[in-house]
Amino acid sequence: MTDYELIRSKRRSLELRVLEDGRVQVRAPQQTPLRMVQAFVASRSQWIAAQQERQAQRPRQRWHDGAAFVLRGKTLSLDVSEGATRVFVSGGYLTVRVSDSDQESSVKTAVQNWLRKQARAAFEDSIERQFDWFAAEGFSRPVLRVKSMRTRWGSLSARGYINLNLALLHYPPKALDYVVMHELCHLIHMNHGPGFHALMDARMPDWRQRKNLLDQPCYQP
Known part of the structure; x- marks a missing residue:
């Protein structure tokens, strides 16, 4: 048991x-x-x-200089040094400037704050690119909420919110688009019955291959 x-x-x-x-x-x-x-x-x-x-x-994410960091399906190296707090991608590096570069907690906080902003922009873009068909069917665009979720990649609430997992930003954009399409299809079919799968097939024929991308291990914070 x-x-x-x-x-x-x-x-x-x-x-x-x-x-x-x-x-x-x-x-x-x-x-x-x-x-x-x-x-x-x-x-x-x-x-x-x-x-x-x-x-x-799933390997644990480390936050020291030189540690690997997966962003949108690509593995970068953390480039950590002291300076005014700033995070940006440069070549194959995620450059992190913090006041105390010896404290992994400071690096983690800076990166996660940056990641949340990046996620909101990427998630909004994915919704925008895929919502036109649903709008033509008379549906209102759901309001995005970015969350850290342990057991779900996304959900759609009856109150008009689409909740997306912050961790999706570690995976390839195709995986993110799959989750967004999955949740948008719940505007029409709230369950996972034949009608739902038929709509997924029509709107995103390769959704099963995209879904498989989410089965790959990824760093956890």
Whole structure:
């Protein structure tokens, strides 16, 4: 039996999460019987094992000078030195200027702040390029929210938000465009039934190949 942490909440359905350290969390409605929770976890045992293996393969991001950093599918080297805080790409380097270059925490903070700005611009561009067809169908463009998510690449809320994982900026642009198209298709089909897949095939015929890009290990912060 898989070990897991059970969290009771006001949610209406069971939710399973595999955290970055491999621990399993289950969120369940207050009145859900324990036997139902256990059966739910048992039914997902293969998925849990696959996710734990995937987490174990992901290398930890280091923040010192010369460390590798993956941006949009390309591996750069961190070029860290002291100076007024600034982050930019130059050739095969991600150049990072911070007041205390010996502190990896300072480098991490500077890069993540920069990465969030880059992500917002890239995500907005992807939505803009792919939304015209949905606009012609009468849909309003969802509002972007950039998030750090552990178990999802993206989601679409009934309140009109498209939530995209900050980590997508580490992957090739084709992978980002796939996730955006996936969420936009949920404007029409809220589930993953035949209608959803038919729409994905029509709007992005190579979406399965793009999705496979997200199975590659990538650095985690």
